[in-house]
Amino acid sequence: MVLLIACANVATLLLARAKSRQKEIGVRLAIGASRARIIRQLLTESVLLSMCGGVCGFLFVYWGARALLAVMVGARQIGQLNVTPDTTVLLFTAAVSLASGVLFGLAPAFRASRSGLAHQLTETAAATTPRHRLAKVLVASQIALSVVLLFGAGLFVRTLRNLNGQQLGFEREDLLLFEVAPDRSGYVGARGIALHNQLRERIERLSGVRSVTFSEFALLTGWSNSSPGTTDRGPLTPPGQPDSVYYNRVGPRFFETMGVRVLLGRGIQQSDTDIGRPTAVVNESLARACFPNENPVGHRISVGLSFNPQKSYEIIGVVKDAKYDRMREAPPRTVYLSYGTTWDRTRRMCFAVRAVSDPLAITASVREAIRDAEPKLPLFNVRTQREQIQEALGQERMMADISSCFGALALLLVAIGIYGTLFYAVTQRTGEIGIRVALGAPKVGVVWMILRESLAVAALGLAVGLPVALASSRLAASILFGVSPHDGVTLIASAALLAAIAIFSALAPASRGRESIRSARCVTSESQRIAQAFLFHFCSVKKSILGVAW
Secondary structure (H helix, E strand, O other): OHHHHHHHHHHHHHHHHHHHOHHHHHHHHHOOOOHHHHHHHHHHHHHHHHHHHHHHHHHHHHHHHHHHHHHHHOHHHHHHOOOOOOHHHHHHHHHHHHHHHHHHHHHHHHHHHHOOHHHHHHOOOOOOOOOOHHHHHHHHHHHHHHHHHHHHHHHHHHHHHHHHHOOOOOOOOOEEEEEEOHHHHOOOHHHHHHHHHHHHHHHHOOOOEEEEEEEOOOOOOOOOEEEOEEEOOEEOOOOOOOOOEEEEEEOOOHHHHHOOOEEEEOOOOHHHHHOOOOEEEEEHHHHHHHOOOOOOOOOEEEEOOOOOOOEEEEEEEEEOOOOOOOOOOOOOOEEEEEOOOOOOOOOOEEEEEEEOOOHHHHHHHHHHHHHHHOOOOOEEEEEEHHHHHHHHOHHHHHHHHHHHHHHHHHHHHHHHHHHHHHHHHHHHOHHHHHHHHHOOOOHHHHHHHHHHHHHHHHHHHHHHHHHHHHHHHHHHHHHOOOOOOOOHHHHHHHHHHHHHHHHHHHHHHHHHHHHHHHHHHHOOOHHHHHHHHHHHHHHHHHHHHHHHHO
């Protein structure tokens, strides 16, 4: 759509340029130039213009594409897009740019060379300034395409805002995350369990740390385990529901550190690990599905793990639902299993550190504490919980950022198209404006005449673009969140923004019209003399008619 808007903009500018050269073409035809020579000359100019633009575009793509993409979507998301110059894409865009330049350069040439020679040389300024219907149609088409782009960008931006602003079920602020891989340093079995607990105790004693925990999977990383299971009341999943639940092995003080509210019972504590007592905490969705109208605390649950099937755990608490692996999905039925009662052969564990204020301020001290405990222990994926959420929303953020940048580019092209079309029209209608002023037309009326053309073009574009935007938005319904594909607020905001751009783009041509008004009032120009002659003859005819009637 941006490509079509750009082509329409080039067409508008080239048509205006060709219109201003109509008398030049007439002179060339008068001194003996053939129609083929005129067409060949205009074709050469159009091809040269397209080639210059293509070379500049190629240099920009080669040197600035990745930098522009980094500004648009962020450095971390560049790897998700391939912006390396591709031969096929370059050939396609080169062919489109060349075709648009040649097509819209030849169309005025054929039209001008078909006109009669006397018509070319004797047209007056008023006659050579029709309402630029083709140019206005092209500008209106730009506005229609821009409505679609802006509406889509608005839907994506609102989707991102809804995802980022929803309740997650845990506290996202002041939380530092990192991962360790003890098995790479030879810590397995009881030594691995002891190392995790030792690291947790060391970090918890640091200044600026409120609490520390660890788990097999950090929340909202996209990683999860799921398995069927049973309870002492029967199957873990009631009939008609998915036959598996999510489970995560967590350490002591997990719910306190993550800010997940405990509704019934208690959370997992260090004492569960010390006495080797397998315990579990379930979320309210699982408790509601498996233990309706009953307190699940004290019951037993068995989850089938791949290496230790149907291990039994005692339910010691129920916690509030929290987002688990994806922000778009509702909180799944989840079981939090106590880690450390047996060695679970986990290759890595994710630590979560709840800081007093800024979590990045304690990063250096956390690294030092881990280095003192085990110098060879690998530590990686250091980030805050808010950064983790931003990574989880990477695709949605990229869609919103890119569509917003394309929408802004479309607005810029529309503003250029409206400005260029109206400015040229006002320039060609200077004599007409002078005559209107000499006949007594008010200043406000002349300015309104210019602005009215901009509003008419905008109204035509909106009338075409709004239904197309509503129809095409259904294609994006599957990736929207919390907003309807026919959202009226977004649609009205897009239309109002385009109308405002149309008005502001017409202000400069309107000021040009005011200059014409001042020049018409300051000097007795040709237009003023024509107006005086017209008034004289009009009064003479009026007197004659009155005399005959008398």
